[in-house]
Amino acid sequence: MNRSSDPIDPPPLVRRWSHLYAIVLGMLLLWIILFLWFSRAFA
Amino acid sequence: MSLADWIVLALTLLGITAYGLWKGRGSRDLNGFLLADRSLKWYTVAFSIMATQASAITFTSTPGQAFVDGMRFVQFYFGLPIAMVILSATAVPIFHRLNVYTAYEYLEWRFDTRMRIVGTVLFLIARGLSAGMTIYAPSLVLSVMLHLDIRITSLIIGGVVIIYTTAGGVKAVNKTDVLQFAIIMSGMAIAFITAVALLPPAVSFTDALSVAGVLGRLNAVDFSFDWQNRYNFWSGIIGGMFVALAYFGTDQSQVQRYLTGRSIAESRVGLLFNGLAKVPMQFFILLIGATVFAFYVFTPHPLFFNPVTEAAVRESGAGPTYRSLEEHHEQVWRSRADVANEYLAARHANDSKAIAEARASLIERQAEHEQIRARAGELIAESDPRADRSDTNYIFLTFVMTYLPAGLIGLIIACIFAASMSSSSGELSALATISVIDIYRRFGGSVDERRSLFISRAMMAFWGMYGIAFAQYAARLGSLVEAVNILGSLFYGTMLGIFLLGFYLPRIGGRAAFIGAVTGEAVVVASFAWTDIAWLWYNVVGCVVVVAVAVLVQAVTGHGGFPGSAGKMKVPFNAD
Numbered sequence: 001m002n003r004s005s006d007p008i009d010p011p012p013l014v015r016r017w018s019h020l021y022a023i024v025l026g027m028l029l030l031w032i033i034l035f036l037w038f039s040r041a042f043a
Numbered sequence: 044m045s046l047a048d049w050i051v052l053a054l055t056l057l058g059i060t061a062y063g064l065w066k067g068r069g070s071r072d073l074n075g076f077l078l079a080d081r082s083l084k085w086y087t088v089a090f091s092i093m094a095t096q097a098s099a100i101t102f103t104s105t106p107g108q109a110f111v112d113g114m115r116f117v118q119f120y121f122g123l124p125i126a127m128v129i130l131s132a133t134a135v136p137i138f139h140r141l142n143v144y145t146a147y148e149y150l151e152w153r154f155d156t157r158m159r160i161v162g163t164v165l166f167l168i169a170r171g172l173s174a175g176m177t178i179y180a181p182s183l184v185l186s187v188m189l190h191l192d193i194r195i196t197s198l199i200i201g202g203v204v205i206i207y208t209t210a211g212g213v214k215a216v217n218k219t220d221v222l223q224f225a226i227i228m229s230g231m232a233i234a235f236i237t238a239v240a241l242l243p244p245a246v247s248f249t250d251a252l253s254v255a256g257v258l259g260r261l262n263a264v265d266f267s268f269d270w271q272n273r274y275n276f277w278s279g280i281i282g283g284m285f286v287a288l289a290y291f292g293t294d295q296s297q298v299q300r301y302l303t304g305r306s307i308a309e310s311r312v313g314l315l316f317n318g319l320a321k322v323p324m325q326f327f328i329l330l331i332g333a334t335v336f337a338f339y340v341f342t343p344h345p346l347f348f349n350p351v352t353e354a355a356v357r358e359s360g361a362g363p364t365y366r367s368l369e370e371h372h373e374q375v376w377r378s379r380a381d382v383a384n385e386y387l388a389a390r391h392a393n394d395s396k397a398i399a400e401a402r403a404s405l406i407e408r409q410a411e412h413e414q415i416r417a418r419a420g421e422l423i424a425e426s427d428p429r430a431d432r433s434d435t436n437y438i439f440l441t442f443v444m445t446y447l448p449a450g451l452i453g454l455i456i457a458c459i460f461a462a463s464m465s466s467s468s469g470e471l472s473a474l475a476t477i478s479v480i481d482i483y484r485r486f487g488g489s490v491d492e493r494r495s496l497f498i499s500r501a502m503m504a505f506w507g508m509y510g511i512a513f514a515q516y517a518a519r520l521g522s523l524v525e526a527v528n529i530l531g532s533l534f535y536g537t538m539l540g541i542f543l544l545g546f547y548l549p550r551i552g553g554r555a556a557f558i559g560a561v562t563g564e565a566v567v568v569a570s571f572a573w574t575d576i577a578w579l580w581y582n583v584v585g586c587v588v589v590v591a592v593a594v595l596v597q598a599v600t601g602h603g604g605f606p607g608s609a610g611k612m613k614v615p616f617n618a619d
Contacts, residue, residue: 020312020315021131021132021315023319024124024128024315024318025124025128027124027319028125028318028322031323031326032264035263035264035326036263036264039256039263041256042255042256042261043256043262
């Protein structure tokens with residue numbers, strides 16, 4: 001199968017879907033840490 | 044509103060209608076009308092998903108929520124990115140490969156006809172009830188703020204949506220969602236910049252945040268656990284994840300958005316983008332509310348933000364008491380503003396003793412301020428038991444109508460209209476699709492494409508008119524409206540449990556799933572009636588009970604598991 005025409009291929013920026021999933025979850029963690037800092041910094 | 048505002052509002056509404064008609068042209072068969080020929084790119088899917096979820100009330104009440112309760116509401120969205128990852132990995136490829144129009148077609152393929160009916164009925168009750176609320180709630184707020192009859196505001200929202208959805212179908216819905224989302228976010232960004240710019244000259248944005256923080260409005264993360272506390276980290280990440288799984292994985296108004304993706308990859312990236320953008324977006328909207336709060340610490344504001352309710356209580360027998368409460372409120376506001384200035388001066392001078400003293404005093408004034416507002420709410424309820432004692436929906440719009448320059452007020456009001464239309468159009472298209480695919484065509488209706496297309500258009504118009512009619516008469520229903528709203532939210536846990544059985548437990552058959560679903564729903568209703576747990580947990584409870592009971596029943600009866608389903612559908616499972 002020609003993988004470039006496979007509609008399940010991940011976007012060009014990532015090699016595997018799991019990488020994109022990790023980015024989404026990593027960003028969530030980052031936001032939580034940022035919000036935690038934000039609430040404490042101005043409390 | 045000035046003439047410039049009315050012009051901006053009229054042009055935006057006309058622009059949305061014209062754009063929807065233009066983008067939706069050329070839908071000549073059912074696949075085109077109900078699924079946009081499965082041709083849309085990821086960004087259309089992503090912004091359509093986000094615009095459908097974010098209702099008008101999101102943009103009116105969320106800043107108000109930050110004003111009243113702080114930013115802890117953001118935690119409700121912590122579970123959403125996790126749900127997006129789970130759904131991208133599981134639900135998206137399953138729905139795509141089955142080539143389904145609706146999520147409930149899957150239930151027949153996986154279990155049996157009875158389970159498809161269960162899914163369809165639960166959706167029609169939940170979404171049918173909320174479709175009326177989606178038009179009613181913003182119509183009410185807009186009618187109060189614009190001094191228009193609610194029949195006019197609901198007719199504008201519902202009328203515009205009916206025009207472009209019946210003409211262009213789901214393609215028009217999704218493409219218009221993108222435009223509406225752009226309008227909404229531009230309006231919100233402008234409102235934020237204006238709120239910061241309007242702070243007193245001596246108060247910087249950091250100062251404003253500092254005052255809001257001391258007064259508990261920047262409480263974005265709270266790790267304490269309490270079953271009755273709606274918004275803490277745990278209810279957000281667990282309860283919020285279950286809500287997001289149910290909403291995005293089983294509710295046709297969302298499933299339909301990503302079924303229009305041109306491939307599994309486009310739909311997946313659309314959902315994952317939502318997972319990336321939703322949390323910071325909600326944080327930003329809450330930050331607008333916190334900034335408006337800080338603005339009102341230094342600027343006088345009405346005791347109660349709903350002008351119609353406030354005028355009514357002033358005219359009532361409770362008028363003299365309310366007016367004396369207003370005078371007291373003004374004194375407390377003035378004293379709080381003075382202490383806030385002292386606090387900032389101490390902060391600028393880096394005088395830790397003065398900071399601590401001013402801080403304690405500021406918190407005391409705030410408590411007093413909140414007591415007065417609570418007393419005003421009680422007084423309003425005493426003078427008219429049917430009146431809404433919460434003014435959360437009116438805080439942000441009062442700020443907009445009072446302080447934004449001409450033209451921008453029209454843009455923000457246009458945002459609210461656009462947000463209600465984007466949610467409403469998603470719901471109407473989903474309800475129409477279910478009516479045609481899961482009821483009309485499934486139970487004996489004609490499968491002729493042209494006839495089905497005509498029925499689909501008629502159903503979009505029908506559900507739109509139902510929404511308008513609901514909005515027009517809801518005001519007379521009083522507290523029944525609230526009951527209707529609550530009822531609609533009690534089915535998500537059960538629905539999620541059914542789909543989880545389908546996706547992950549292949550041994551579970553239709554009968555076990557049905558018994559699990561009935562038991563799960565009964566437990567959710569019982570929890571609602573007899574316990575005090577926060578509503579976010581209903582979804583967890585319902586889902587867990589459905590899965591546990593189905594597994595138990597399957598273990599006892601031991602037959603009927605997948606793939607022995609009696610569904611009549613022919614499934615092209617390897618459609619890719």
